[in-house]
Amino acid sequence: MxxxxxxxxxxxxxxxxxxxxxxxxxxxxxxxxxxxxxxxxxxxxxxxxxxxxxxxxxxxxxxxxxxxxxIFSDPAIARAPLADQAAFFNKKMESALRDLTSLDLEGNQFEPEFFTDTSEYDAPRDHEHFVEWLKTYGQSDYAEPIPKKAPKGAPRVLVITCHANRAVDLVKASRDLGGEKATIKLFARHIKIGEQQYLLKKFQKDIGIGTPNRILALLKANSLKLDRLDMIVIDCFLDLKDRMLVDMPETCQDFFNLYREFLHAKLKDESTRIAMY
Structure with a gap:
């Protein structure tokens, strides 16, 4: 062929x-x-x-x-220098949140030091390689059992992707790290928010995988917690129109509101880093 x-x-x-x-x-x-x-x-x-x-x-x-x-591979931004990654997201945020003043935008800028350099990873960034990639660039050993004293509903990794189908694939792949109970689905398809709130309150989770709208809703309800968060994974998956998370009208505003309201502070205190998958 x-x-x-x-x-x-x-x-x-x-x-x-x-x-x-x-x-x-x-x-x-x-x-x-x-x-x-x-x-x-x-x-x-x-x-x-x-x-x-x-x-x-x-x-x-x-x-x-x-x-x-x-057969689409990663957008160029996934392998770009960290300064270019920060500039890329700042430009997308300005476009998505047009009502924000320049002062608001300046106070919530993405900075190069927020990002982890993953440019040397040569394998495809598909769901089949997700665990391998996470083991390479994750800040913790996610294969280790969750400590019994760990707070409930406070994952160490938060994976943000564009739609439920992609999230399902990543959830299935991540079970290889610590079993089904180590991962929680943070998206809306076939899962009511009340059920997710119950699971977050009841169980310890290491990896949360979902879409911006549902993640934002769970954080606002104080069901999802960021106490243990050390890694934010921004999924660069492209849809059939070659759009990634920050290009889609249905996800871009929620993503940047999620970043401004909850994630920016975690990144500023240097306890958490962004990695592009």
């Missing part, structure tokens, strides 16, 4: 590196026939490209169709 790799990193704002697989395998397309196809009407046009041509075998009528399959 021929394969073409193309670099699309022109700037740090919204561009990505990706591979393009072109599947040139011949794919057959059944001709429309009024006798055996009732799903689509026949217009009777003799020049219809899909109509069977007399004297040609079925194999000769098969067309080669290029079906591009995009």
């Amino acid at each position: 021929p394969k073409r790799a193309a670099d699309a990193i022109e700037s740090l704002d919204g561009n990505i590196a990706y591979e393009l697989d072109e599947d040139t395998t011949a794919q057959s397309k059944k001709p429309r026939n009024a006798d055996n196809d009732t799903s689509a009407p026949h217009n009777g046009d003799s020049n219809d490209a899909d109509a069977p041509q007399e004297g040609k075998k079925d194999s000769q009528r098969k067309r080669k169709k290029k079906t591009p399959k995009f």
